Amino acid sequence: MRMRHLRYFLVVAEELSFSRAAARVHIEASPLSRAIKELEIELGARLLQRTRGRIELTWAGEVFREEARKMLTFMEGARSRVHAAARGYRGHLRIGLSDSLVHPRLTKLLAKCREEEPLTEVRIIEMPFKEMVQALGHDQIDAGFTVHSELGDEFIKKVAWTDRPSIAVPKNHPLLSLEKISLQEIARHSLILYHPERCFGGYSIIRRWFCEYALPMPSIAEYASGHESMMMLVAAGYGVGFALESQVKLYDHPDVVIRPVTDDVPNAVTFLALLDKPYSEQLSRFITRIQRVGEADIS
Incomplete structure (x- = not known):
């Protein structure tokens, strides 16, 4: 079983298309399909179900996808440790x-x-x-x-x-009339919320705050993958966003004003x-x- 076979299989499992997968790994679709077939023969199990031009993972394919990820991660970690030892x-x-x-x-x-x-x-x-x-x-x-x-x-x-949470507010926004901003005030305005998968921790904290105070979640203008993209969207006027005081020191924007939240909002x-x-x-x-x-x- 070769490492490239594992990589090929993972790309096919993600794309569920030999043509798209072949384009990603820079080979023709025919040798890619042949490599997956060799892998199936070696494992003694069908990994992909091909029906009416569609590709789906079999249950064996689902299991092997997780194992292939582990093997590649292990080998990449071993390579990294060997290179570190050599240095x-x-x-x-x-x-x-x-x-x-x-x-x-x-x-x-x-x-x-x-x-x-x-x-x-x-x-x-x-x-x-x-x-x-x-x-x-x-x-x-x-x-x-x-x-x-x-x-x-x-x-x-x-x-x-x-860390103390704070609020990133666009210039000329009505919330700038307040010295400290409460969750009740934020609930009345559109919010840039952290993405529920890419930034799950920030997403869950903010939702928990509103739930604990029995407040409705603000309308979500956009989801941001992190602090930098949140600041960009706030600067463009899409809505307000939560930030950590420490991160504000790293990412500043001339069109964004940072206000502290009221003291009843807990630390992050x-x-x-x-x-x-x-x-x-x-x-x-x-x-x-x-x-x-x-x-x-x-x-």
Whole structure:
């Protein structure tokens, strides 16, 4: 079984079309179909059902899709670790980053890792929250950052740091007459909401706030994949958007005014999610550095 066969199959499983898949992997449709047939013969199972010009995954194909993803991830991780070892690294950490979290504290943390433990490679892998949970369960990452607080029993979460939410408002918007903005006021205006899949943590936090205060959700003007796209849409006048104070410092826009929310809106918490099992020495030291970075900001 060759690695290219796995990649070909995953592309076909995504496109459900040999012609589109062939265009993506830059080969003709005929050799691509032949490669999938060779894979089916080797596995002794039909992976694809071809009927009336349509392609569907069989149940065996559904199962193999997950296994193929695991194998490719494992091989890519092995290649990365070997390359890191060749460059002189003695340890490695794979850290997932979900919810489009671009954070000044994360920058400080990674800088401290390089300064204090230069022989441990720290790889940051951006992924949606649901993929991060799967990657943790399959030992594809060692830990992951998220603002989503609800995890299964097999996981534990540690508070990394907290942030005050704020509101991004277009210039000349009526909400700018307020010094602090409440959820009740926001509910009357169109909202740029974080995407429910690409930024699930931010999406779930905002919906929970309105639910806890028994407020109707504002009308959703657009979904944003992260803070930067949210600021762009706010600047264009599509609506208002929630932001973290720390991220506002990184992404500024001349056509957006930032207002604090009222004090009754709780802080947003960033968690480090981990499997409930013993940590490696590198991961234990990584957690200690997170605590130091958070404490330094409080003091």
